[in-house]
Amino acid sequence: MTVPARRGASDVHEATCKAYLDRFATMRAELPGAGLPWLDAWRARAIERFAEHGFPGPRLEEWRFTNLSKLAETVFEPFPSAANGISREDLGGYRLEDGSDHLLVFVNGRLRPDLSSPGAPGDGITVTGLSRALEDDAEAVEESLIGAGDLTGEERAGAERAGEERSASLGQLNAAFMVDGAVIRVAANAQPERPVHLIFLAHPNKEPAGMHLRNIIHAGEGAKLTVIESYAGLADGPYWTNAVTHVTAEKGAAIQHFKFQAEGAGAFHIAVTDVDLHQDASYTNFVMSLGGILARNEIRARYTGEGVHCALKGVSLARGRQHVDTTTSVDHLMASGVTDETYKGIVDDRARSVFRGKIRVAPGAQKTNAYQLNQNLLLSDRAQADSKPELEIFADDVKCGHGSTVGDIDAEALFYLRARGLEERDARTLLIEAFLGQLIDDIEIAPVRAMARKAFTGWLAGLGG
Amino acid sequence: MEPLLVIKNLHARVEGKAILDGIELTVNAGEVHAVMGPNGSGKSTLAYVLSGREGYEVTEGEVIFDGKDLLAMAPEERARAGIFLAFQYPIEIPGVSTSVFLKSAVNALRRQRGESELDAMEFLKQAKEKLSALKMDQKFLSRAVNVGFSGGEKKRSEIFQMAMLEPKLAILDETDSGLDIDALKIVAEGINALRGPEKAALMITHYQRLLDYVVPDKVHVLAQGRIVKTGGKELALELEENGYAAFNAASKDAA
Numbered sequence: 001m002t003v004p005a006r007r008g009a010s011d012v013h014e015a016t017c018k019a020y021l022d023r024f025a026t027m028r029a030e031l032p033g034a035g036l037p038w039l040d041a042w043r044a045r046a047i048e049r050f051a052e053h054g055f056p057g058p059r060l061e062e063w064r065f066t067n068l069s070k071l072a073e074t075v076f077e078p079f080p081s082a083a084n085g086i087s088r089e090d091l092g093g094y095r096l097e098d099g100s101d102h103l104l105v106f107v108n109g110r111l112r113p114d115l116s117s118p119g120a121p122g123d124g125i126t127v128t129g130l131s132r133a134l135e136d137d138a139e140a141v142e143e144s145l146i147g148a149g150d151l152t153g154e155e156r157a158g159a160e161r162a163g164e165e166r167s168a169s170l171g172q173l174n175a176a177f178m179v180d181g182a183v184i185r186v187a188a189n190a191q192p193e194r195p196v197h198l199i200f201l202a203h204p205n206k207e208p209a210g211m212h213l214r215n216i217i218h219a220g221e222g223a224k225l226t227v228i229e230s231y232a233g234l235a236d237g238p239y240w241t242n243a244v245t246h247v248t249a250e251k252g253a254a255i256q257h258f259k260f261q262a263e264g265a266g267a268f269h270i271a272v273t274d275v276d277l278h279q280d281a282s283y284t285n286f287v288m289s290l291g292g293i294l295a296r297n298e299i300r301a302r303y304t305g306e307g308v309h310c311a312l313k314g315v316s317l318a319r320g321r322q323h324v325d326t327t328t329s330v331d332h333l334m335a336s337g338v339t340d341e342t343y344k345g346i347v348d349d350r351a352r353s354v355f356r357g358k359i360r361v362a363p364g365a366q367k368t369n370a371y372q373l374n375q376n377l378l379l380s381d382r383a384q385a386d387s388k389p390e391l392e393i394f395a396d397d398v399k400c401g402h403g404s405t406v407g408d409i410d411a412e413a414l415f416y417l418r419a420r421g422l423e424e425r426d427a428r429t430l431l432i433e434a435f436l437g438q439l440i441d442d443i444e445i446a447p448v449r450a451m452a453r454k455a456f457t458g459w460l461a462g463l464g465g
Numbered sequence: 466m467e468p469l470l471v472i473k474n475l476h477a478r479v480e481g482k483a484i485l486d487g488i489e490l491t492v493n494a495g496e497v498h499a500v501m502g503p504n505g506s507g508k509s510t511l512a513y514v515l516s517g518r519e520g521y522e523v524t525e526g527e528v529i530f531d532g533k534d535l536l537a538m539a540p541e542e543r544a545r546a547g548i549f550l551a552f553q554y555p556i557e558i559p560g561v562s563t564s565v566f567l568k569s570a571v572n573a574l575r576r577q578r579g580e581s582e583l584d585a586m587e588f589l590k591q592a593k594e595k596l597s598a599l600k601m602d603q604k605f606l607s608r609a610v611n612v613g614f615s616g617g618e619k620k621r622s623e624i625f626q627m628a629m630l631e632p633k634l635a636i637l638d639e640t641d642s643g644l645d646i647d648a649l650k651i652v653a654e655g656i657n658a659l660r661g662p663e664k665a666a667l668m669i670t671h672y673q674r675l676l677d678y679v680v681p682d683k684v685h686v687l688a689q690g691r692i693v694k695t696g697g698k699e700l701a702l703e704l705e706e707n708g709y710a711a712f713n714a715a716s717k718d719a720a
Binding site: 410411412413415416417418419420421422423424426427430431433434435436437 | 517544609
């Protein structure tokens, strides 16, 4: 396979791309599902497209604020060993406090059945790893990956396609190299009580590891499901989590989806969550991002039926030189959809938070009600926040709005609290908590709310001065 | 006995503009002083300088409070030493509940005094007593600090906070403004309840009507950054009669 020349791409990036191509050629026959012609062809197409586009650069609008050159300098070994030395006792701090979860634990990108307790099948839910699912029911995986409108599929033609593919080339690298991930399916009308908790631990060895995770979450008609993803790093060195998650909520299904991103200090975390929402489906996504040196959480939601209700919420906590990017793209294709989007960033030191939020209302999507809010609190003079809302509305009977703020701690409020005897630090903490508002309190599931509260309190405890 | 507060030759400026021009003032424990004066005379600046607000730069002079160098202390240290400022315009702090904030403040002061912290029940009990004395609804506690309060409610909330914190020196910055007569009486009762041999108050006001209910031991007239006249409570009545024109003119002549 040859690497076509790309204008503007540096030699370093060329070398990295070449290394990934070579690695693919070596490993191709051993990858999970290598015996499946559709999958082998799909992977081959993906790596070709990755080679063609390379790493997305700042000239792409979708990546204007997030520079991947550091990521592109390093070759992250796509097949790291699932390190040992981790026992069930080590998981305590990451689990829900009431231990009520169906648990799937991945170490360095691979499912570790010995650490997992997915629970007996029953109440209509199956929870398994992707590698296993490719052995047991490859057809269902194929439908989820390709039928769900993955960007490497053939069905998404159109003018935007080339641009989207370039910006999505990391997803293509993921398609080529994906080894494992969670596959969660809930049967029609099943409403399992226990949440599914996915814990992704990175415990990198000497060489920088690249974890290309691929998750599938499918809720059948009228089904109800709660999923929690926790990402954690057990080392401060560089590694890369590159996760792609497909979510489908069939007619009337309801999914609550949480993510806690607490990667190690040197980690890159790039995640795309691709969401298909059918008629009357309801979907809540909450992300708390506080780890890694560079993190991007991208959500693409499509409303393919009427009456969808979707809430996208998130908190980005950044300090040091962390860079946290939240990119959302919501496509109202059908009428009467509701989007309720709130992202807040708290940025200290020389860190930076980025928000890009696109809401598109297609010509037929009347009675759409969409609101997007992004607020940023800067705790230092050198902290930075970029906010770019984007509304494209092609229907006339809709309610759409957006708001965006960037500000410091209110000096008058700070003085008021100090003048009553509160330490400056405590006063700042109260005001920071107040800025966060109801985002954590609104989490309905008590142990998940406790987990968010604990993570936030822990982050606040690390505030300087 | 040492006076509680001694202000000597205090000069201060705000955004480069000189506002206080050599204030001399001594307040003994057990006394209530009124500082009166026209708009722009430096009354609120004096309150902010004493409470340590940023942006108020002291260029000369000193302030000794309870034997300590007040100007060297951070705002929270002053509060814990026993200074309380009732703000002229109490600010709204969305998302911070009054009870959470006030409980932290009360316990910060108790720690400073070597007393045990109040637990939630004890705090609530005390708060309810003080609220009912001020004829305030208990719902105040669960509301965000000053958010959605009327002007009168904000002023009463300041007095409620003062009652909870039991300061040695209360600085009341135009606490009477914006109050109807009933609210004014309630607020005055709140201030009088805190009078005692160990305590003192500095009431900053434009009008004398609060002084009908909280009778001061001394009245000072502040004009153009200086105290130009000091007298007893009758001075307030005189000002009510004649206005401040004479003092403005006098200090202009002096300058």
